[in-house]
Amino acid sequence: xxxxxxxxxxxxxxxxxxxxxxxxxxxxxxxxxxxxxxxxxxxxxxxxxxxxxxxxxxxxxxxxxxxxxxxxxxxxxxxxxxxxxxxxxxxxxxxxxxxxxxxxxxxxxxxxxxxxxxxxxxxxxxxxxxxxxxxxxxxxxxxxxxxxxxxxxxxxxxxxxxxxxxxxxxxxxxxxxxxxxxxxxxxxxxxxx
Amino acid sequence: xxxxxxxxxxxxxxxxxxxxxxxxxxxxxxxxxxxxxxxxxxxxxxxxxxxxxxxxxxxxxxxxxxxxxxxxxxxxxxxxxxxxxxxxxxxxxxxxxxxxxxxxxxxxxxxxxxxxxxxxxxxxxxxxxxxxxxxxxxxxxxxxxxxxxxxxxxxxxxxxxxxxxxxxxxxxxxxxxxxxxxxxxxxxxxxxx
DNA sequence: GTCATTTCTTAACCGAGATCAATGAACGGC
DNA sequence: GCCGTTCATTGATCTCGGTTAAGAAATGAC
Numbered sequence: 001x002x003x004x005x006x007x008x009x010x011x012x013x014x015x016x017x018x019x020x021x022x023x024x025x026x027x028x029x030x031x032x033x034x035x036x037x038x039x040x041x042x043x044x045x046x047x048x049x050x051x052x053x054x055x056x057x058x059x060x061x062x063x064x065x066x067x068x069x070x071x072x073x074x075x076x077x078x079x080x081x082x083x084x085x086x087x088x089x090x091x092x093x094x095x096x097x098x099x100x101x102x103x104x105x106x107x108x109x110x111x112x113x114x115x116x117x118x119x120x121x122x123x124x125x126x127x128x129x130x131x132x133x134x135x136x137x138x139x140x141x142x143x144x145x146x147x148x149x150x151x152x153x154x155x156x157x158x159x160x161x162x163x164x165x166x167x168x169x170x171x172x173x174x175x176x177x178x179x180x181x182x183x184x185x186x187x188x189x190x191x192x193x
Numbered sequence: 194x195x196x197x198x199x200x201x202x203x204x205x206x207x208x209x210x211x212x213x214x215x216x217x218x219x220x221x222x223x224x225x226x227x228x229x230x231x232x233x234x235x236x237x238x239x240x241x242x243x244x245x246x247x248x249x250x251x252x253x254x255x256x257x258x259x260x261x262x263x264x265x266x267x268x269x270x271x272x273x274x275x276x277x278x279x280x281x282x283x284x285x286x287x288x289x290x291x292x293x294x295x296x297x298x299x300x301x302x303x304x305x306x307x308x309x310x311x312x313x314x315x316x317x318x319x320x321x322x323x324x325x326x327x328x329x330x331x332x333x334x335x336x337x338x339x340x341x342x343x344x345x346x347x348x349x350x351x352x353x354x355x356x357x358x359x360x361x362x363x364x365x366x367x368x369x370x371x372x373x374x375x376x377x378x379x380x381x382x383x384x385x386x
Numbered sequence: 387g388t389c390a391t392t393t394c395t396t397a398a399c400c401g402a403g404a405t406c407a408a409t410g411a412a413c414g415g416c
Numbered sequence: 417g418c419c420g421t422t423c424a425t426t427g428a429t430c431t432c433g434g435t436t437a438a439g440a441a442a443t444g445a446c
Contacts, residue, residue, distance in 0.1 A: 168423075
């Protein structure tokens with residue numbers, strides 16, 4: 001399977017594509033492959049792209065006196081619209097690859113041009129926008145009301161894949177605790193099972 | 194000073210009003226007075242009003258097995274646009290008065306009518322919208338990175354008025370801790386000063 | 387004023403996460 | 417395969433907030 005097929009697959013989730021459209025998407029050729037630890041965006045930069053993770057895993061984080069504070073993970077078929085992309089302000093956070101990735105990126109102009117040419121795709125892009133706002137990010141209320149152990153259990157329930165592909169210390173950062181604590185939590189949960 | 198003057202004062206922050214406009218606002222008569230503990234909105238209701246606190250203090254909270262979890266306080270000149278107002282979904286939280294209040298409320302239709310008649314006020318309403326989105330609400334990042342003590346100190350710095358007019362146990366709820374803990378924190382901060 | 391209710395403080399105890407330090411396991415480069 | 421680095425676990429100790437319970441202080445009704 002060719003990289004471009006992943007993008008075709010992504011669109012096929014939302015609509016049935018004609019052979020012509022498939023060829024069209026393949027021709028667009030807007031997929032790049034990234035190595036582990038490559039950056040999509042750095043602090044201080046203004047994002048000029050939106051992204052779609054086709055394969056791999058990406059983290060969004062910022063630095064607090066040298067320490068990574070992970071805010072979100074993105075995996076297969078997750079769209080990424082950096083705040084900096086809409087605000088045009090320098091980004092406050094980094095976005096980088098946790099694994100080798102295949103990622104499709106789109107500038108505003110390119111997307112506009114594409115949609116004008118092929119309006120049949122507009123509803124999809126609207127849907128993507130919707131799924132972005134109905135994001136899976138932990139809310140402040142959740143964070144206030146649940147203990148780190150609860151939050152880890154929730155993560156196991158809702159995104160079991162993450163725990164198996166992402167280093168534990170990153171999961172800990174995402175949960176807002178120290179790696180040692182996560183290790184103990186896991187031990188505790190295991191022995192009380 | 195008459196209640197209606199408060200609304201005139203509010204608009205005067207943003208623009209200079211003609212005598213005619215002042216009379217106009219006074220005539221609108223959309224200010225209600227509320228007693229302590231009166232509700233502006235209850236869980237399950239659909240909000241049909243936006244609010245503007247002219248005097249007093251209002252809290253937004255939800256119940257977690259009978260316990261109040263305060264999410265936000267609104268005081269003089271704070272606009273309140275309940276999520277339920279825009280989404281037209283039943284509200285997930287309560288809004289009620291911590292003190293006796295004077296509050297101006299507006300329905301969508303009334304506001305539209307008013308703005309059509311007096312387009313000079315449109316920029317103000319846009320500004321209010323802006324100030325709503327650039328809200329002072331605690332973010333998840335802040336919550337993750339700061340201890341309850343830090344958060345209390347921050348509150349003292351940014352909204353010293355609140356601490357002096359709102360019962361301590363509500364401040365504690367807002368900070369996400371128990372009243373006893375806040376009491377200890379205050380003691381600790383005092384003795385290390 | 388008195389009395390009841392609400393609010394705040396204090397104390398004792400507990401448990402969970404932070405921190406520091408050491409060891410073990412897994413991974414990547416060569 | 418070997419070696420070094422990265423990552424995960426474990427133990428000891430500490431801090432802080434939660435919990436329970438009691439009492440003090442402030443507030444409000446009458």
